[in-house]
Amino acid sequence: MIVGGLLSPLENVLTEVLTWLHDSVGLTWAWSIVALTVIVRMLLVPVAVKQIHSMQSLQIHAPEMKALQQRYKADRQKQSEELMKFYKENKINPYASCLPIVFQIPIFISLFFVLKGFEKEIFPKFPESSLDWIGLVDITEPTRDGWGPVLIAVYVVSQLTSTYLMSTSMQSKAQRWMIMVLPIAFLPFIIGFPSGLMIYWLTTNLWTTGQGIVTRRQMPKPVLPPKRSSRTPPKDASDASAASSSGDPQDGGGPPRPGPPRRVKRKRGGGARR
Template structure:
């Protein structure tokens, strides 16, 4: 970790400067040598970084949704060009370009946080050894060494030996209890964030290997954080726990306010929107009108959640308009309009149902049905009578039999 910390040493100056500025603020309130002053300085550092990364978080959400929607097409490309890796890569890049999807966008927030994370680790390592770094002079380093969070110094680690912990004026038991609790909280918040995403904000109609990978990561990431956490100083655990809680809250907001189409969260959001419309008789809020406008624009391409929403509006006597508003009409008229919209495009059957229907005895494909229809049409020159080919006999003009053949 020291080697990695040195690799990102170029950013230790800005990180230490931000911590010092917040320490001046919190030190005036709680005292300069308290754990509250130094701990809240680290928390504030996280908040500053995460606010700066909000635009990238929005791109991450869009990229994850696009990647999820593209999984069936990506799988088809892989199967079609499974023996030609170069053509497969070219088709993948073409698909990304056409849809405006960047696979790396989902990793950008984590990648951009890494320098700050390792820079903070480097700063805390220097504090533990009593060395100055960046904007932290010797007086501030000594103050940080004396700061304890629930009895554990901010520079102490779970795996520290008793001598190192005693040099920081703390007991090994206190350090291990505090760090263990923080590691468990850090891993639990990571697991809950991923679980919340998988259960509520995923299009349930898309079943691809990508979903299985995400489920595996839901269990793997918390284990990785727990293993790595025993080597993190208390200050770094504060940083990582704070950023996990921020991510969890930020994602919860996105799931509630801008859910993925076709997901369970979208169904819950549309139910809340339906309740609001029936109570007030209108769509309140620009963002809600934008949602209704998008549903109307989809027409027959709406997913099941959106069809139920439009149907429920019709039962309540409302018809959604192209501008995102609703019009109060007679419930029978609204039902008729909703039924007409549903008839524009029949509901698609799943692949399993289509295969089961084809596999049934006597089931015919569309081509066979067309051939049968042609065979049943009346022949020209006949007096309206229809002739059907006998079983085992070819249709159309027959070759004349040889004179020597038996009749």
């Protein structure tokens, strides 16, 4: 297979790491996969930091971006141009949140081929070793066997949780629903994967969940404009009424200024002349 041939160097690296974790560290094969996942995620920490910074920038500028989308909602092309211009001016990479997943795809595929040929190529060197994981599943058997469906259920829950925690307010409802439905849509394919792959993906989801919790705590909340009720006049109208009530003679507003007091003539008394 072409993909397997291209990724054969990565397969060799994963095989050596798994063998070292099992033979030198003393872990079972299943826990070696868990340790391998942790090592991979630790190597991806710099990428994850960029992802977090990108999400923070998106969160901070969310009101401005939504205003741009609303302003050019009738012209999709103009909307895209203005958004890309906004990204460039504010040094935002909207695709940074996808980088950890992109980097993990080759590892996931390579591990699939490693586990597929595990019993023939690796296991004969360690015939006394166990392929079980906590007595529930065999890492080389399809996930649909034994307790595999329970592992799939835990995987789906962890995938939904990690996806929710790493989502941003800039994603539309359609995008969020699509991301949430994807794990369920992949179930027909997942049930045929070796259980070791589910262990890998479950571990990486748990890592992503923890990362998402930390990210949300550090994420600044976007400053939204105050909501105006129907009884509250707009700012311009309130300013105009304030200016009108201030009684400025130049604007002609307010009550008229009182004039000078009227002089009252005193009437001389009509007493008797002497």
